[in-house]
Amino acid sequence: MSGNSTYQPQSKALQWFEKRLPIGGLIHSSFVAYPTPRNLNYWWTFGGILSFMLGVQIVTGIVLAMHYTPHVDFAFKSVEAIMRDVNYGWLLRYLHSNGAAMFFLAVYIHMFRGLYYGSYKEPREVLWILGVIIYLLMMATGFMGYVLVWGQMSFWAATVITNLFSAIPVVGDIIVSWLWGGYAVGNPTLNRFYSLHYLLPFVIVGVVILHVWALHVSGQNNPTGIEPKSDKDTVPFTPYATAKDGFMVACFCILYAWFVFYIPNFLGHADNYIPANPAVTPAEIVPEWYYLPFYAILRSIPNKLMGVIALFGSIGILAFLPWLDTSRIKSARYRPLFKQFFWLFVIACIGLGWLGSKPPEGIYVIMSRLLTFYYFAFFLIVLPLLGIFEKTKPLPNSISESVLGAKA
Amino acid sequence: MNNHRTIIALALAGALIALSGPAFAQEHEASPPPRVKWSFAGPFGKYDQAQLQRGFKIYKEVCASCHSLDMLSIGSLADPGGPGFSQAQAAAIASEYKIKDLDDRGSQIERAGRPADHFPAPFANELAAKAMNGGVAPPDMSTLAKARTYSRGFPWFMLDMFTQYQEHGPDYIAALLKGYKEAAPKGFKMPEGGHYNEYFPGHVIAMPPPLQPGQVTFDDGAPATIDQYANDISAFLVWAAEPHMVARKRIGFQVMIFLIVLAGLMYFTKKKVWSAVH
Structure with missing residues (x-):
């Protein structure tokens, strides 16, 4: 992460601090001086978009957690109370639920881009595998978040997905009751999903830091797939990549806002506005x-x-x-x-x-x-x-x- | 290069043809509800206050005898963007309800409602609701307009993303209320206690036709027809499910303008920055 920096703080106070903890130099070398290939196209801006979305999900999620009640009798009602009675609660919740969809949209584009340009090849194998781990964590987090709403689709999705583990020979059923914390999806399941849904995003942040670290060691791939050979092949991250990423984040936000403000339930399933009912199976799960x-x-x-x-x-x-x-x-x-x-x-x-x-x-x-x-x-x-x-x-x-x- | 494009285009076209056949064959049985022109549709849609007030009257006089509206406080009738009742009117409406409560000795009492109270449910609990309604509890109406929909099928559901059509719920509910038939078509086997409805999946609905012409009298002179009732109660249910929709669309427009200007400025910034390199 370091090595590209010629960072020299201007003020005496910052110089004093930098000698003791060179965090300014770290940031400077990672996000200012860091050389990026000059031929990156717009498909390379999705890393920045994903970082932005992760931030949005964590901030909206923390506030939503202040108003949410993880209990089978109150979960659905507390979500509705957020939608009705919490100031701008509807905005927070729609940002969060559509934010998850946007996050996945961006990650799929990011992954297909990596596949198209061979970004997983030597020397970026570890970078790619860290990405796969982030994707897995995202899937787990998204699934558990969907369950928290405790609508019909939440409940039955939780039932179907946890039941997958019952296919494991011999110990399958034991594992499933262990996951449930009981003999069916119930209050203990909801509670642990809530706990993990709050925990996993911070695990994702940790792996994202490793992902970015690995990226800054090997350098970015680029549309030609050949490594930079001289200074003529690269431009500094700031202002070049930051300006480009900033533009694309703004464009992505237009799409995001379209969903949040105009069609917030388009991507959801109508049945999830029916409170969870273990006695009634939906027509389709x-x-x-x-x-x-x-x-x-x-x-x-x-x-x-x-x-x-x-x-x-x-x-x-x-x-x-x-x-x-x-x-x-x-x-x-x-x-x-x-x-x-x-x-x-x-x-x-x-x-x-x-x-x-x-x-x-x-x-x-x-x-x-x-x-x-x-x-x-x-x-x-x-x-x-x-x-x-x-x-x-x-x-x-x-x-x-x-x-x-x-x-x- | 062109070769590849053609191959991809052909593959896509082939896939679409292969996929759309069964997709259309799948649409069956219940006919798609006719589209109603709602005042709240589209990016600048607003609730029609008079319509919501009429809808509330229908809810109170007809629906409320079986359906709860648990998640709404009575006072929300006076919230901005809604039916437009004044605070005093909402308080007066609230006071007509009897609310079960405890007095300071812990004895059960019934007191007059306050705006902060939620609408009381018609049945003491779910079991009572089931027992009184042939084994199925009538659904709560707070989120009903978002919990009901119909399948648009390919490619319409994709286009709905761009046209912002999202009134599947009220269209379906309004059609359902208008879709009762006196007699089932010849050869249709109607089970005991069922009612034939053109728009209900499977056509057999437990709820008897709830609306009769002339059942509710409106103060504003709106016609006392089933069509009018069906549209008004559907609009009211959309408000009940989405009480902040007007604010959402208003803020959405401001956010859109801000983001488009921001993206434009970012674009020219990016262009300026990169002009030295290109």
Whole structure:
């Protein structure tokens, strides 16, 4: 994180402090002097957007927690009291619930960008794996937050997801009652979900710090996928990246505000405005949109245990991506075949998301199976083989040549 | 490059055709509710105060005998952006309700309601509500307008994101209230105690037709028809579920203007900063 800084505080007092704790230098080297490739496009601004969203979620969440009651008899009512009686409570809650959706939207773009430009390859394997861990933590946090509302969908999502663990042979049922803190989803479940929903975001902050640290050790990847070779290839983070990130955060906020102020319940499920009722099963149990592709994978496999393994495998496989992709060329720009398989993969993920919202019957099951097969084949067959057989395009000599080549 | 674009476009088109067939075939049974022109729809929508007051009258005189409205305080009738009752009117309405309470010796009493009290429920508890209504408790109405919806199907649900159509709840409720039929169509097997409704999923609804023409008399001369009643109570339920909607949309417009100006300024800042490098 250090090493790029020439930071010298102006005032005597700050110099005194800097000698004892060089935090100014740390910030300066990380967010001011830090060299970023000059050819980064707008897809690289989503790291900044994600940091911003994490901050929004934590701030709104802390205030919401001041008004929320984690008890099966009061949870739904306390959420409604926030919506009605707390000053700007409706704003806080809609910011938080839509904020989760925006957070996932941004993280998916961030991940697909990493996949397209090969950002997980040497020397960024640890950076990528830290990202996968953040994503897993986000999924756990988002799921538990959704349960806190204690509407019908909250309750039944909690029941379905915790029941997945009952597929584990021998100890499955013991694990499930241990997760529940009882013999069904109930007050102890709600209480522990609340506790963990408050804890995990700070764990995410911790892993994000490691993620940024790892990023600043290896430096950012860029659209050419070749490493910076001279000062001509980079620009300092401030003002260049900060100005660009700032612009995109503002644009992203317009989209976010559209949802919060105009269609705040568009992404939610109507049934979650019905208080949780263990005696009534909803006609359809559907997770939030950002889990739908994985839900489709789970349901595409007829055997429960294998379905659960596929579900966790579909996320776990991401951690092995740096070694499954055998090509030494990073960017899809120079990998014509990879590029096509990549876009098919994006379509498969969106298709799985759509299928996750459909009942598991007839043509939907067949389509889910096809797309699930492609999802895994992309990682286990396509990527290892492409590295061997693909004819790649010639790389430019340097980043600056790729940017200025035409002009020079 | 162009080649890839074509392949992607073809794949997408193929996927869409493959996906949309079954999606449309799936829409079935209950017909989609007709769209009502609501005053509160759209980015500048506001509640029609007279309509909310009429809706409240229908709630009080018809719905309240079976449905609770637990999560609203009676005083919220005077909140800005709502039905527009004055504080004094809300206090007068509150005082008409009998609220169960304890006196300072701990004995159970009934006292006149105050604006801070919530609307009292028609049944003592859920079991009583079930027992009196054929085994199913009538749902609480506080969030009902957000808890009811109908499937728009692809691609309409995607377009709704841009057109801001989100009145699925009131459209459905209004259609349901207008959708009772005297007799089920020929060949339809109606179970005991069921009522045929065109818009209820499965068509068999336990609730008997709640509205009759002339049942509620309005002071403002609005017609005493089922159509009028259905729209007014639906609008009232939207307010009950979303009492701060008017403020939300007003602030939303201010936020949008601020963000668009900010994004514009950020864009020119970015352009200026990068002009030396490009």
